[in-house]
Amino acid sequence: MSFVTYSCRTCGAGIDVQPDNLLTICEYCGDIHPAKDIGEVPVHIVPSRSRDEVIAAVNQRMAQDRDMRGVRYEIGSAEGVYVPIYVNHAYVRGRWEGYKTRRQNKTTIKEPRSGAIDQRGDFPVPARKHAHEFGLAQLGRVLFRCQPVPFRTLDWKSIALPVLAVDMDESEADALLSDNLIDLIGEQIRAAHSLDGITRFEADRWIQSRFILLYPLWTVIYTYRGGSYRVAVEGGTPSVLAAMEPVFLSQRIGRFLATIGLTVTAGLIWYGSWWVLFVAAHDSDEMGKLFIGVIVAILAAMTGAWHMAGKMVASVNVEGIADAQMDGLKGQTAKLKALWRRLK
C-alpha cells in the first residue's frame, strides 16, 4: 500500500495518509484531516475505556459463562481500534404489501396485508467498503447505548487508539443505506404484523443529517491449552459482543453420542416403516400419507446427525450476545436527540 506523508498542521508530526482514506486523524494530537469529499460531515466519538477495563469485561463474562466458568485461560493480547460508521438520521415513507398464511379445511390460505411506512430513525452503515472485523455485526445492534460526543471536545491522548480508514464517500453511504433500509424496516414490519412474507416494499427516504461515529472495538485474544481464541468487545461500556470458545471434551463426547443416536434413529424408522407400509396399511391413500411421513422423519434425523457431526469436528464455538440484550431502533432515536439538535 502506498502512503503520502505530510506534517500535521497542529503538532507538526509526520502523518502517513493512505490515498483512499477520507478521514485521517493525527495519532499524536488527534487533529482531524478530512478529505474534500466528506469535509462537512461532523465527527463524533464514543471514547474507549482503558485496556484494563476491557480485559475485566472479558473476565467477568467468562466467569458467568456456563462452559467457561472455572476454566483457566490466559489473556494473550488486547487491541482496540476506532471503527468509523456513518449514522444517518432519515425519514422513510412508502408502502408495503405482504401476506399472512392460515390453515383452513386442510388448505393453506394466503391472506394479503398491506400498510404504510412512515418512520424516522437512525440508521448506521459502516464507512468502510470491506468492513468485516470480528464482532462488527453485533456492534451495529448496541451502537447507541453510549452517547457519542463531538470529537474535538475530548483530550485525544487519554483515549487514543488507531482509527480505521474511511474509504466510503457520502454517495456510497447513501446507496448502502438504501439497500439496508429494506432489511431493517422490513424486519420490523414482519414482526409488527406477524407476516409470513413481504411481496412488495416501496419507499422513499430523506437523509436529514448524518455524522461519522468513531466507535471503539477491541479484540482480546486468550489462550487455553495451546489454542488461541478471540473475544470482540465494544469499548464504550465496555461489554462483550462475541466470543470464541474451545470445544471441551465433554461436549465432543455428547455430540458424538447424539450423532450415533440420530443415525440409528433414521435406520430404525426406515426398517420399521417397511413393516407398517406393507403389512399393516391396507388402502393406498393411507399408505401414501405414511410414506411421506416416513421420508420426512428420516430426513429430519439425518439432518440432525449431519449437523451434530459438523459440530463434532469444530474446534471453536462462537457465542454472540443474546437478542434480549439488543436495543431496538426506537430507543436509538431518543438517545441521539440531543446530538441531532446540536448538529442543526
Ligand SMILES: [Zn+2]
Ligand atoms: Zn497532530
